[in-house]
Amino acid sequence: MKKVRIIVHGRVQGVGFRFMTKLVADELGITGLVRNEPDGTVYIEATGPTTSIDRFINKVQASPSPSAHVDYCDITEDDSLTVRKKFGVTYY
Incomplete structure (x- = not known):
């Protein structure tokens, strides 16, 4: 099980x-959350099997939304x- 925080710039x-995230x-069977931050970034918490998290990170870095553009991600x-039961979209 791998747990990561991602800040998307x-x-x-x-x-x-x-929505696309x-x-x-x-x-991919990932649980966690995604939310907009007041500074214009997107915050993600993701938990799941290591291979699924690695695939998830790759897809986030490539931008799951065709209208978005990811400059870089801080991943910790x-x-x-x-550990959440599902993946939710929240608001700040």
Whole structure:
């Protein structure tokens, strides 16, 4: 089990990024959350099998939304993250 925090920088708000990220997470069996931050970034918590998390990270870095553009991601493994039952979209 791998747990990561991802802060996504770029044009990632108002372009369907959270919705598409949730679809990717659901497809890969990832649990966690995604939310917009006031500074224009998107915050993600993701938990799942290592291979699924690695695939998820690759898809996030490539931007799951065709309208978005990811400049870079800050990725941190964090074993203290809560394991959630599903992947949710939240609001700040």
